[in-house]
Amino acid sequence: MSRPLLICDCDEVLLHMVGHFGEWLDEAHGIDFDFESEDYSLALKHRETGAAVARDEAWPLLNAFFETEMARQTPVPGASEALVRISEHADVVILTNLEDHFGAARIAQLAAFGIDHPVRTNQGGKGEKVAALVEEFAPAVGVFVDDLWIHHRSVAKRAPSVWRLQMIAEPRIADRVPPAEDAHARIDDWPAAADWIIGRFTDGEAPDD
Numbered sequence: 557m558s559r560p561l562l563i564c565d566c567d568e569v570l571l572h573m574v575g576h577f578g579e580w581l582d583e584a585h586g587i588d589f590d591f592e593s594e595d596y597s598l599a600l601k602h603r604e605t606g607a608a609v610a611r612d613e614a615w616p617l618l619n620a621f622f623e624t625e626m627a628r629q630t631p632v633p634g635a636s637e638a639l640v641r642i643s644e645h646a647d648v649v650i651l652t653n654l655e656d657h658f659g660a661a662r663i664a665q666l667a668a669f670g671i672d673h674p675v676r677t678n679q680g681g682k683g684e685k686v687a688a689l690v691e692e693f694a695p696a697v698g699v700f701v702d703d704l705w706i707h708h709r710s711v712a713k714r715a716p717s718v719w720r721l722q723m724i725a726e727p728r729i730a731d732r733v734p735p736a737e738d739a740h741a742r743i744d745d746w747p748a749a750a751d752w753i754i755g756r757f758t759d760g761e762a763p764d765d
Contacts, residue, residue, distance in 0.1 A: 560646035560757040561695035562639075563686055563718070565702040566662065567652070568725050570635045570671060575726060576628040577621050585617065591728040622658055626665050632725040634746035636670040641750050645757045646699075648673040649689060651682060653707075682707040683714025690715055697760055699753050703729075705736035712738040717762045723749055740765075 567573035578589030586603045593599035600609035600617075609617070639648055650673055652662055659677045666675065678685045682702065690698055698718035700711050708720045722739035723746075724730035735742035740763055743749040
């Protein structure tokens with residue numbers, strides 16, 4: 557076994573994205589992003605008609621945002637400082653759900669904010685990729701951080717030896733999203749999250765669920 561390993565998501569964990577995506581949709585496409593919507597498939601609406609943006613329209617818009625608007629994204633407060641602390645105890649890998657060709661841009665984007673760690677891209681559920689990273693690094697203890705419940709469920713199934721921490725850094729979303737059932741903890745600020753993560757590394761025990 558080697559050092560502990562932190563596997564960390566990027567958007568709404570290290571960098572704010574949804575708010576900036578909403579601003580761009582407003583400015584460039586006349587689309588409103590409803591942060592109060594309980595169903596994300598209905599959250600994007602054409603302003604002129606009030607009609608929901610169809611799912612097959614939404615994904616190209618998201619890709620277009622990453623193609624041209626990544627410079628809008630801002631760091632989550634305390635994220636880079638927390639990773640500095642954590643990296644004294646563990647290896648850190650950023651696992652981001654972007655198409656592979658965005659990898660170089662994401663690396664440069666994070667480096668500009670002082671976050672200089674290996675970046676791996678992924679599509680779909682993250683459990684398989686987390687399991688592969690555990691096999692590659694053979695960590696003494698692993699921790700996975702992500703905002704989305706679906707990835708915690710995926711990791712729980714594919715890499716159950718890894719601790720799972722849910723973090724949602726966008727307050728307009730965090731305030732209305734319940735904790736993910738498959739996460740071991742929910743912490744939405746980095747100073748407290750770093751303490752929890754380092755605690756798991758210091759204890760040296762894998763989860764027993």
